[in-house]
Amino acid sequence: MLDDQEATRAKHGSGAVVVGIDGSASAVRAAVWAGAEARRRERPLRLVQVYTLPQVRAPIAVGTCEQVRAGLAERAEGWLSEARTAVLAESPGLTITTGAREWSPVAALIQESQHADLVVLGSRGLGGFTGLLVGSTAVSVVAHAHCPIVVVRGRMPQDPPPAAGPVVVGADGSSDSDGALAFACEEARLRSAGLTVVHTWSDVVADGVLRPHPFQDDAAEIDRVEHARLADQVRPWREKFPDLSIDLDVTRGRPVQALLERAEHAQLIVVGCRGRGGFTGMLLGSTSQALIVHSPCPVAVVRSPDEGGEETR
Template sequence: MHGLIDGAIVAGIDGSSSAVQAAVWAGTEAHRRGRPLRLVQVYTLPNVRSPIAFGSPDQLREGLAEQAGLWLAGAREAVLAEHPGLEITTAAREWNPVSALIQESQHAELVVLGSRGLGGFTGLLVGSTAVAVAAHAHCPIAVVRGRTPHDPPPVTGPVLVGADGSPDSEGAIAFACEEAQLRGTELIAVHTWSDVLADGMLRPHPLEEDPVEIAAAERVKLAEQVVGWQRKYPDLAIELEVTRGRPVRRLLERGEHAQLIVVGCRGRGGFTGMLLGSTSQALIAHSPCPVAVVRPQVTGNGS
């Protein structure tokens, strides 16, 4: 089935410089994890009103496949320049990009995408398409970004994880712990709280609540969620950050000095709808560092 490899790090390639940066970032992940890298280019035959001007479908398909091969070869060369000897396979696939990536995710350990693109992946990280990949993928998805559109992704700073106490954020914490340990950096668990909401529901008497007491209670919840992971990763420095406000705003602020932000696919409280609508688009579109989206795959709390 198109050479799918269990446990590979998969990078989507579309000919853009962003995709090449994502491929190199994915190569580093593969090197850290001792996994092979799989570079995938997905192309779709366009619907044209004047097929004569573009040639026959077979000619068009042949041209797209040839271009895909060139893009894949360029990305492979860039990765090998950073990681000589890394096991790399390539695949040019004719299909819908979202469907292909979701299928790839069934076998992959991680799927990596650039923050902007062209070719088969045009618009992949805009609106419903990005949500579809993140919502239905069978493994974590990473969107590689730098502090400006043309900057490479940062390689220093802590790993941030959005933690809200929900089962969905357990998978994010597990992934973030592993990433921080592999990178030899600290993990910062970020939890935000609201005067009005508690666990995704309206507080019964918000005006009567003491903010100091709310903050203390929320910190206890975060500590309880993280304690099992601290036992599992005893050498990992984990900092707890509990703050009042909007989760995305805080993550974006802290992301200025981070090398990776990790969030769950869904949540409650401050992180409800993290991957729906404007909230997810803000994080993916404006994060100053790569963002990993993790669907729940872990039960328990690591204890």
């Protein structure tokens, strides 16, 4: 029986790895990263540039408006060509398609995600994708996308993303983190890398509920119980990926701090859209913002399998 991704591919053809291009160096680095990812997945790469006609308060002549539109379209094609050249320099022979259009960047990326394996974004932007990773725009893309999204980051804004180290994934026992685990296991397999599964616990809260005796429970016993729960969640993935090295990392503390510390030596960090316990509200609060802004490696955000994206027309 086909899973959801395979059923989508059967209906629409092989899903591409899609990259949002905006003329920034960050987007070019994201495209190069995505090209290597497409090669590993044996998928084509699709480069997308979306531009919006600037709003002006004073009326302008129709001819002037059309000249601006033509200029934006020409610039978009130039940015796409630049990104394509950079990708082919690192991934020669990769099948690449491009698309430039006048529309809303968020709506365009959501629509592209309907038939994509993955949508990849740079960590800084300009042009049509300005501010894409800040505030409600990023939340909108992730909340309605039909596939995982990766934000490509390096240690410093101008640095390329790391290519060595384990894949790190946050897990909290929820079905949402099961989706992240599935994605992370496959990524680690494709990269011939190890997988580190991170789970945090708190003295005060357990499974989203206040502990009866906060700060009084035996920390060693809590750690043992949480480790056993994580082992139970990971067991099916050990069986599905018997050749994959999977390390369990259970620690007391805040999820964002634990994940950022492990990201220092990782090549990819993976989280779910929502969860419970330590990872509640991952994409709606400070944890997601911290990962997107401060992670020294790419961040993948994965929707749970039972969350369908909304159609964008």
